[in-house]
Amino acid sequence: MTPPVNAELGQISELFMLLASIAYVVALVFFVLDLVKSSSTIGSLETRLADEQAAPARSLAGVGARGGSSTAAAAGSPATADASMDYGSGPRRRSARIAVSLTVLAAVVHGAAVLTRAIAAHRVPWGNMYEFCTTGAFLVAAIFLITLTRKDLRFVGSFVVGLVVIMLCAATVGFPTPVARLIPALQSYWLIVHVSIAVASSALFTITFAMSVLQLLQTSREAKLLAGKADTARFLRLVPSALSLENLSYRLNAVAFVGWTFTLMAGAIWAEQAWGRYWGWDTKEVWTFVIWTVYAGYLHARATRGWTGTRAAWLSIVGYLCIVFNFTIVNIYFSGLHSYSGV
Amino acid sequence: MKQDVSQDTRDTAGAPGARADVVLPSLGVFGTLRWAWTQLTSMRTALFLLLLLAVAAVPGSLFPQRPANPAVVTQYIQDNPDTGPVLDWFQLFDVYSSVWFSAIYLLLFISLIGCVVPRAIAHLRAVRSTPPRTPKRLSRLPVYGTLEVPADRARDAGLTPSSAAEQAAAVLRKRGYRVDVRDAGTDRPSVGAERGLAKELGNLVFHTSLIGVLVSVAVGGLFGYNGQKVIVEGDSFVNTLIGYDSFSPGSNFSDDQLEPYSIRLDSFDVRFDREQESHYGQPLDFTANVTTQDGPGEDEAQQVLKVNAPITIGGTNVYLVGNGYAPVVTVRDGEGNIAQQGPVVSVPSDGLYTSLIVIKAPDAKPDQLGFVGFFLPTAFVDEKGVSFSRDPDPFNPQLNLNSYYGDLGLDDGTPENVYVLDTENLTELNSRNNDDGGIVLGVGQTYDLPEGKGSVTFDGLKRYVALDIHHDPGELGALVFSTLALLGLSASLFIGRRRLWVRTGEHPDGRLMVEYGLLARGEDHRLPAEGAAVEKLLADRFLVPTGSAGDHSHQDAAPAGTGQSHTNAKDKS
Ligand code: HEM
Numbered sequence: 001m002t003p004p005v006n007a008e009l010g011q012i013s014e015l016f017m018l019l020a021s022i023a024y025v026v027a028l029v030f031f032v033l034d035l036v037k038s039s040s041t042i043g044s045l046e047t048r049l050a051d052e053q054a055a056p057a058r059s060l061a062g063v064g065a066r067g068g069s070s071t072a073a074a075a076g077s078p079a080t081a082d083a084s085m086d087y088g089s090g091p092r093r094r095s096a097r098i099a100v101s102l103t104v105l106a107a108v109v110h111g112a113a114v115l116t117r118a119i120a121a122h123r124v125p126w127g128n129m130y131e132f133c134t135t136g137a138f139l140v141a142a143i144f145l146i147t148l149t150r151k152d153l154r155f156v157g158s159f160v161v162g163l164v165v166i167m168l169c170a171a172t173v174g175f176p177t178p179v180a181r182l183i184p185a186l187q188s189y190w191l192i193v194h195v196s197i198a199v200a201s202s203a204l205f206t207i208t209f210a211m212s213v214l215q216l217l218q219t220s221r222e223a224k225l226l227a228g229k230a231d232t233a234r235f236l237r238l239v240p241s242a243l244s245l246e247n248l249s250y251r252l253n254a255v256a257f258v259g260w261t262f263t264l265m266a267g268a269i270w271a272e273q274a275w276g277r278y279w280g281w282d283t284k285e286v287w288t289f290v291i292w293t294v295y296a297g298y299l300h301a302r303a304t305r306g307w308t309g310t311r312a313a314w315l316s317i318v319g320y321l322c323i324v325f326n327f328t329i330v331n332i333y334f335s336g337l338h339s340y341s342g343v
Numbered sequence: 344m345k346q347d348v349s350q351d352t353r354d355t356a357g358a359p360g361a362r363a364d365v366v367l368p369s370l371g372v373f374g375t376l377r378w379a380w381t382q383l384t385s386m387r388t389a390l391f392l393l394l395l396l397a398v399a400a401v402p403g404s405l406f407p408q409r410p411a412n413p414a415v416v417t418q419y420i421q422d423n424p425d426t427g428p429v430l431d432w433f434q435l436f437d438v439y440s441s442v443w444f445s446a447i448y449l450l451l452f453i454s455l456i457g458c459v460v461p462r463a464i465a466h467l468r469a470v471r472s473t474p475p476r477t478p479k480r481l482s483r484l485p486v487y488g489t490l491e492v493p494a495d496r497a498r499d500a501g502l503t504p505s506s507a508a509e510q511a512a513a514v515l516r517k518r519g520y521r522v523d524v525r526d527a528g529t530d531r532p533s534v535g536a537e538r539g540l541a542k543e544l545g546n547l548v549f550h551t552s553l554i555g556v557l558v559s560v561a562v563g564g565l566f567g568y569n570g571q572k573v574i575v576e577g578d579s580f581v582n583t584l585i586g587y588d589s590f591s592p593g594s595n596f597s598d599d600q601l602e603p604y605s606i607r608l609d610s611f612d613v614r615f616d617r618e619q620e621s622h623y624g625q626p627l628d629f630t631a632n633v634t635t636q637d638g639p640g641e642d643e644a645q646q647v648l649k650v651n652a653p654i655t656i657g658g659t660n661v662y663l664v665g666n667g668y669a670p671v672v673t674v675r676d677g678e679g680n681i682a683q684q685g686p687v688v689s690v691p692s693d694g695l696y697t698s699l700i701v702i703k704a705p706d707a708k709p710d711q712l713g714f715v716g717f718f719l720p721t722a723f724v725d726e727k728g729v730s731f732s733r734d735p736d737p738f739n740p741q742l743n744l745n746s747y748y749g750d751l752g753l754d755d756g757t758p759e760n761v762y763v764l765d766t767e768n769l770t771e772l773n774s775r776n777n778d779d780g781g782i783v784l785g786v787g788q789t790y791d792l793p794e795g796k797g798s799v800t801f802d803g804l805k806r807y808v809a810l811d812i813h814h815d816p817g818e819l820g821a822l823v824f825s826t827l828a829l830l831g832l833s834a835s836l837f838i839g840r841r842r843l844w845v846r847t848g849e850h851p852d853g854r855l856m857v858e859y860g861l862l863a864r865g866e867d868h869r870l871p872a873e874g875a876a877v878e879k880l881l882a883d884r885f886l887v888p889t890g891s892a893g894d895h896s897h898q899d900a901a902p903a904g905t906g907q908s909h910t911n912a913k914d915k916s
Contacts, residue, residue: 183625268821300386304387
């Protein structure tokens with residue numbers, strides 16, 4: 001028999017969670033500040049350059065090669081950030097550095113919160129909505145930070161950290177649940193396998209969602225610039241070209257899709273053990289399937305003429321909206337076999 | 344054929360296709376059929392059908408579904424007399440067996456077969472053929488580099504262009520490339536190499552396995568069966584058709600599929616959370632101790648059945664899907680005889696096991712007797728005088744009943760629902776609303792019915808379990824094929840398919856030049872890294888430093904993620 005739940009430690013965990021949220025909010029402020037500041041720095045730099053050289057804005061050759069995406073990121077073009085998304089190019093961004101440091105700090109405290117909750121409950125920290133949200137948000141932050149060590153994705157920082165803050169708010173405001181043991185239906189090692197991969201894949205999808213939204217914004221901006229119109233969304237200068245966004249989010253989506261496929265299979269195996277059938281079109285199963293099919297469609301779109309670029313990005317966004325819908329509306333309002341203690 | 348279409352959609356994206364994408368139908372039946380087939384198996388149709396399938400699956404989560412909840416569907420149609428029948432006509436209560444849903448996935452799978460077969464043939468051909476011929480100018484490939492071996496070293500090592508090509512081929516073979524040395528013996532020999540054919544294989548395995556999964560599901564639907572059974576502590580179940588409370592056979596089911604094993608419920612243990620204020624009374628553990636027997640006269644075995652841990656017996660799996668209380672009740676009739684005795688299954692309606700109960704005594708004379716009410720494990724009375732349960736454990740078990748006499752309506756042969764009492768033709772004896780009041784019984788208590796109609800006694804309490812029993816011969820197939828699909832998918836998405844060529848030659852001053860170029864098929868962001876790795880291996884082989892003069896790979900590699908180089912990285916061959 002497992003020892004009793006440690007309620008005191010559970011409260012410490014909640015305190016950590018609160019501290020982490022505050023740190024994230026401050027990080028978010030700095031990420032936004034960075035966008036504002038850097039785009040104006042680049043802007044004024046450019047004006048000076050333009051004045052000095054009296055040269056017209058560099059042409060955006062080669063635009064529109066594939067489905068509205070553009071290759072405007074040719075080296076040196078100031079219209080978008082370096083497409084390689086490596087560090088070292090562009091002006092120093094102090095706010096961004098502070099923002100990243102704060103995110104690291106927040107994530108460490110957040111990790112401690114998740115860990116103490118797990119220790120307090122003597123089990124994996126994903127047994128109810130509160131825990132899906134908090135652990136999921138931690139994974140989003142962690143995956144983002146890990147990616148940051150290799151690629152300069154600070155431009156999605158405000159987006160990703162914003163989503164983390166929303167997830168934490170949803171957890172503490174929407175689904176507050178004290179630490180508890182698991183109900184018998186959830187007592188299975190498949191909980192560990194199935195839910196962890198589901199949460200990790202969703203975290204990846206969260207990041208690609210942010211990138212797809214930016215891709216759409218960038219695409220329309222590139223088209224505008226090409227048409228000789230004024231640059232109204234200057235902060236997108238920090239963001240790489242639509243095409244490089246598309247390529248990177250494709251790579252992440254591919255990983256997440258394999259994860260989701262595994263989630264679906266592990267869920268089916270667990271359903272077989274718990275309810276006697278591996279697939280029964282329970283509402284939760286329906287939505288897992290819908291999400292899987294939409295992302296399969298996304299992968300197909302990437303190989304279909306006329307469907308790359310903008311349309312693929314839309315599919316990636318729709319897929320993510322389905323995930324959010326599945327997680328919120330379906331979990332809370334739809335009846336089905338899936339029920340979680342506490343909600 | 345199909346592959347070509349899909350390939351060049353990616354490969355020469357943006358460039359006007361050399362051939363028309365849509366072949367206009369030539370006259371005649373065959374022409375039209377061929378045209379339809381081409382359309383059906385096109386990538387665009389597959390995409391469309393996939394998205395359509397996603398949309399079509401949604402209504403099944405919005406409306407109650409018959410296979411899962413037949414009673415809820417009936418109720419829904421009753422509650423919505425206007426829209427209900429219309430929705431029903433559109434099969435929105437049977438979405439996943441509906442004509443339109445089936446049509447979508449069947450078309451998708453036909454398209455899938457039409458897609459996979461030609462691609463499998465093309466792939467087989469590709470596996471058999473040698474790596475493609477060496478391009479004239481390697482420097483035009485997206486990743487390119489050269490190494491040079493100084494004249495004296497080349498001379499000392501006895502390196503000629505041909506032997507260098509052979510050595511390069513050996514290096515590449517070791518790295519997993521299929522290689523082919525051509526123009527050996529000439530002054531410009533070259534090596535053609537290719538790796539990552541498993542990418543396409545993985546894709547084919549993935550798509551084929553999806554067909555396997557579908558077939559397995561169909562096999563389960565045809566030859567499987569499942570049934571439900573409630574067993575009270577001390578009682579047994581025998582696996583025969585009449586043993587089940589409800590039973591749904593697959594379309595090809597026959598009785599002799601059932602093996603006559605038996606299961607006896609010896610005891611059922613329940614544990615609730617008693618530590619935590621916030622989750623007080625939440626269930627922590629359900630354990631059914633059962634005795635099983637593979638058939639009459641076989642050895643008995645003790646087994647433990649838990650949620651998430653089914654037992655396997657006689658080709659079926661037995662699952663613990665529910666539990667509750669079965670109060671033991673004795674009903675005596677107006678003539679003083681026992682009309683009904685034994686445990687009566689009650690249906691829990693909340694987490695505190697407030698349970699609905701119906702007791703029928705059709706053998707009672709002179710009038711049949713019926714009771715409806717609820718069972719409370721830990722009864723309390725609130726300030727308004729209403730009884731309620733405060734705990735799921737039986738600390739103060741209590742029966743609250745209304746009683747009726749008259750015709751229970753069990754004799755006309757219509758199937759009865761044991762959990763419902765139809766009071767239409769009955770006369771009320773006891774209820775909260777009449778003078779005699781409702782019946783309230785603690786364990787061991789007896790209540791004498793008004794008008795000398797008989798009595799009811801609450802003798803004691805037992806627990807029961809609700810079991811689901813399943814046989815699904817497609818299950819293993821579904822598991823195997825979905826695992827294959829997962830492996831194939833990973834191979835397809837993560838293996839890079841690359842072509843690589845090395846050409847050697849001798850400079851007039853005696854230096855030996857080795858140049859190489861790489862090309863990816865499809866998306867491959869690791870191509871520059873592969874180029875660097877190969878360059879290092881070749882440099883080690885020829886004992887020269889990497890990055891020697893003329894190496895373009897770094898210039899080319901730097902903007903690898905950019906549109907320009909990306910487009911280049913697409914296979915143009
Ligand atoms: C049951 C329906 C289908 C599903 C769930 C599905 C799913 C997928 C997925 C997830 C991928 C990406 C992974 C990979 O490259 O292996 C993919 C790729 C592919 N599928 Fe399908 N597919 C289906 C039907 C079809 C059909 C009907 C066709 C033929 C028209 C087709 C042709 C392809 C091709 C050519 C690729 C490779 C794309 C590339 O090169 O990236 N698929 N499919």
